[in-house]
Amino acid sequence: MTAPRKSQTPAATASPEAPSCPAAVLAAAARAHVALQELSRTAALEAAGRGDGALDGAGLSLQWHPGSSPDDLAEAAFRFYAEAISEERLFRQGRVHCYACGEPACEHSAPPSPGAVCTGYESTGRPRWQEFFGYLLELGDERADRLFLERAEILARVVGRNRLIADQLTTFGRNAFTYRIWGQVVAGYLQVRNTRAALSAQVVEDKRHRLHLQVVATDELREALADAPDDRRSAFTRVYDALAEARNQLAALNSVWQHGNHRADAVTVRERAFAILRHLAHSIEQKGRQQQRRTSHAEMRGGQNRPVHKAYDDVVAATAQDFYTDRFKGSTIVAGRAGRVHAFNDTGRHVTSLMLTGDEFSRRCARGRYVPYAGGDPEAFRASVLARLPEADAPER
Numbered sequence: 462m463t464a465p466r467k468s469q470t471p472a473a474t475a476s477p478e479a480p481s482c483p484a485a486v487l488a489a490a491a492r493a494h495v496a497l498q499e500l501s502r503t504a505a506l507e508a509a510g511r512g513d514g515a516l517d518g519a520g521l522s523l524q525w526h527p528g529s530s531p532d533d534l535a536e537a538a539f540r541f542y543a544e545a546i547s548e549e550r551l552f553r554q555g556r557v558h559c560y561a562c563g564e565p566a567c568e569h570s571a572p573p574s575p576g577a578v579c580t581g582y583e584s585t586g587r588p589r590w591q592e593f594f595g596y597l598l599e600l601g602d603e604r605a606d607r608l609f610l611e612r613a614e615i616l617a618r619v620v621g622r623n624r625l626i627a628d629q630l631t632t633f634g635r636n637a638f639t640y641r642i643w644g645q646v647v648a649g650y651l652q653v654r655n656t657r658a659a660l661s662a663q664v665v666e667d668k669r670h671r672l673h674l675q676v677v678a679t680d681e682l683r684e685a686l687a688d689a690p691d692d693r694r695s696a697f698t699r700v701y702d703a704l705a706e707a708r709n710q711l712a713a714l715n716s717v718w719q720h721g722n723h724r725a726d727a728v729t730v731r732e733r734a735f736a737i738l739r740h741l742a743h744s745i746e747q748k749g750r751q752q753q754r755r756t757s758h759a760e761m762r763g764g765q766n767r768p769v770h771k772a773y774d775d776v777v778a779a780t781a782q783d784f785y786t787d788r789f790k791g792s793t794i795v796a797g798r799a800g801r802v803h804a805f806n807d808t809g810r811h812v813t814s815l816m817l818t819g820d821e822f823s824r825r826c827a828r829g830r831y832v833p834y835a836g837g838d839p840e841a842f843r844a845s846v847l848a849r850l851p852e853a854d855a856p857e858r
């Protein structure tokens with residue numbers, strides 16, 4: 462059923478040329494029509510803070526059949542007006558959309574200091590920020606002082622949508638899909654040069670109902686994460702990996718959300734999104750602790766485990782499918798046995814060897830870091846490696 466436009470009154474529908482429609486049916490339709498106009502008005506007011514008159518150009522059209530539920534009608538009408546006030550905008554890296562200015566590049570959209578996290582929106586749709594430490598206190602997190610111990614811990618918290626939009630008015634984007642935050646993880650501190658930096662990782666839905674993991678932080682922190690050394694003892698590498706994992710999980714969830722029935726899936730998908738956020742918070746904290754627990758002794762042991770001496774054997778034994786290109790580092794990777802991985806520069810010089818535990822290797826492939834060797838003939842590359850590998854690297858031949 463399509464809600465008739467306002468100008469189309471029931472009287473106009475009941476033209477003399479259509480005498481076959483009985484008066485009782487016309488009367489019932491007139492009552493339904495009034496009820497639908499009321500639905501349209503209320504939905505517009507609740508979703509956008511405006512009457513549907515102000516949104517006339519929007520052209521609400523509703524599907525109805527005897528089996529559909531009132532909830533379906535409500536959801537469809539509300540969603541329609543929420544979408545009508547939304548804009549399709551490219552997200553800016555590291556920033557939050559500012560509904561007050563209507564853009565993601567104003568002075569309000571970025572953290573005002575490296576240690577600030579996003580705490581949602583002010584009534585006027587302006588992003589709100591707070592020092593991570595103070596926000597943890599506000600959330601009643603008793604661990605906050607651990608941020609300042611000599612061996613400081615990295616802490617993380619999940620924050621839900623309701624808290625973020627508690628003060629935001631409907632007229633300033635409360636229900637909009639321009640940048641709809643479902644929830645976020647706030648985490649810190651990471652030491653970037655001489656400053657303590659924090660981040661907010663948000664699950665955000667856009668106007669086309671795609672889900673994004675938006676990492677909100679200063680450029681310096683985002684660069685430090687992107688340039689993290691290929692060393693799992695680095696807090697940056699661990700946090701980077703945790704974010705990459707969350708992004709992969711969210712991409713999988715996104716395809717369910719994109720192709721499913723929004724109303725039927727809403728609860729499940731939201732729960733799964735929060736499971737991703739909880740897992741992200743947990744793994745950021747765990748990775749932070751692991752970093753702190755490591756002693757120099759453990760690092761030394763880690764060094765002894767480096768499988769450099771196996772490089773020669775592994776390169777000899779590698780099949781063509783064991784050669785990869787590392788798109789982040791621009792190096793060539795040879796996958797060896799038992800999780801050993803060897804990296805070479807483009808002239809075949811051995812750069813480093815490492816152990817990738819668990820599913821780390823497949824995760825690097827899944828996120829497009831390791832791709833099948835893109836440098837030409839693997840045999841030619843193998844020859845250049847073997848010609849260069851020093852004898853000392855092949856003690857077990």
Ligand SMILES: [Zn+2]
Pocket residue numbers: 559560561562563567568569570587
């Ligand atoms: Zn602004």
